[in-house]
Amino acid sequence: NAGVTQTPKFRVLKTGQSMTLLCAQDMNHEYMYWYRQDPGMGLRLIHYSVGEGTTAKGEVPDGYNVSRLKKQNFLLGLESAAPSQTSVYFCASSEDTSNTEAFFGQGTRLTVV
Amino acid sequence: GQSLEQPSEVTAVEGAIVQINCTYQTSGFYGLSWYQQHDGGAPTFLSYNALDGLEETGRFSSFLSRSDSYGYLLLQELQMKDSASYFCAVRDQGGGFKTIFGAGTRLFVKA
Numbered sequence: 178n179a180g181v182t183q184t185p186k187f188r189v190l191k192t193g194q195s196m197t198l199l200c201a202q203d204m205n206h207e208y209m210y211w212y213r214q215d216p217g218m219g220l221r222l223i224h225y226s227v228g229e230g231t232t233a234k235g236e237v238p239d240g241y242n243v244s245r246l247k248k249q250n251f252l253l254g255l256e257s258a259a260p261s262q263t264s265v266y267f268c269a270s271s272e273d274t275s276n277t278e279a280f281f282g283q284g285t286r287l288t289v290v
Numbered sequence: 291g292q293s294l295e296q297p298s299e300v301t302a303v304e305g306a307i308v309q310i311n312c313t314y315q316t317s318g319f320y321g322l323s324w325y326q327q328h329d330g331g332a333p334t335f336l337s338y339n340a341l342d343g344l345e346e347t348g349r350f351s352s353f354l355s356r357s358d359s360y361g362y363l364l365l366q367e368l369q370m371k372d373s374a375s376y377f378c379a380v381r382d383q384g385g386g387f388k389t390i391f392g393a394g395t396r397l398f399v400k401a
Contacts, residue, residue, distance in 0.1 A: 208387060217298070219377060219393035220333065227387070235388065267332060271389070278323065278335035279389050 179203050183268050183282035190258045190289045198253040198285050200268030208271045209251035210235075210279065211243060213264040220267065226251055258289045292316040294392030296378055301398040302368055310363045310395045312378035320381040322354050322361040323389065328374045336363070336376075365397070373399045 181202045190196055200209065207228050212220040212235075222235030226245040240262060242254045251270075255262060265286050269279040294314045302308040314322065321340040325333040339345055339354035339361060351364040365372055375394040382388055 210388065212391070217393060220379075220391040222388060222390060225388050233388075236390070269333075269389075271387075278338065279333075281332040281334070283332050 181268055181270055181280050181282040183266075183285050185285060186283065187286050188288070190255075190287065192259060192289060194258050195254070195256050196258065196287075197255075198266055198268075198287075200251045200253070200270075200282060201249055202251075202268075202270040202280070203249065204270060204280065205248070206270035206272055206280075207248075209245065210269045210271075211241070211251065211253045212267045212269065213237065213262075214267060214284075215264050223253065223266075258287075260289045263287060263289045292380060292382055292390045294378055294380060294390070296376075296392045296395045298393070299396045299398070301400065303400050304368055304370060306368050307364065307366050308368060308397065310365075310376050310378075310397070312361050312363075312392060314359050314361075314378070314380050314392075316380045316382050316390070318383035319356070319359075320383050320387065322352070323379045323381065324350075324352050324363045325377045325379060325391070326374050327377065327394070333377060338381075368399050370399050370401065373397060 210225040211223040224243040229248040244252045268282040271279045296312045323338045324336040327333045337352040349366045354361040377394045379391045
């Protein structure tokens with residue numbers, strides 16, 4: 178059982194380039210999330226989805242877009258990367274009830290130069 | 291909006307007991323969770339409190355007081371492998387259930 182899988186694991190981008198991070202989960206979870214983690218800042222919610230075809234903004238959505246065309250996949254896009262987007266990105270998924278844990282992928286370390 | 295506060299660092303010795311506190315402010319509170327993250331790894335779920343009181347899971351316990359907007363994680367019989375970052379997180383219902391994390395507490399366990 179793979180759980181939550183993120184690709185790629187590492188990436189270096191030049192300022193202004195675009196890229197898409199892919200998150201896939203095989204637990205049939207309704208909810209999926211994208212977080213970024215910076216030193217001393219904890220995990221900050223970028224965007225999330227409460228079901229296939231839906232997306233919503235989190236705490237720090239600017240500069241990112243997302244899509245949830247299939248229930249098992251949640252894509253995070255950077256249209257024009259900036260050095261401020263250098264971070265570790267985590268995807269997570271959870272069931273659609275209030276008292277449930279979030280399962281995390283192993284993270285994507287992104288550096289924008 | 292939501293905000294959570296927890297200490298940035300805690301140091302304790304092997305075999306001891308340590309308590310990590312968390313205070314929160316949120317508009318649609320549905321519960322307080324705790325996650326552990328080792329360096330270079332992903333956060334992993336430890337516990338969840340929806341109601342007031344203490345929840346115990348092995349060496350780890352978690353407490354919640356909804357009236358005080360306060361909770362804590364208690365780690366007993368500390369082991370070196372417990373050295374990690376610990377995050378409290380609130381389950382918020384505004385706009386669909388989402389989990390908002392605190393900045394984390396770095397726990398150093400010394401021999």
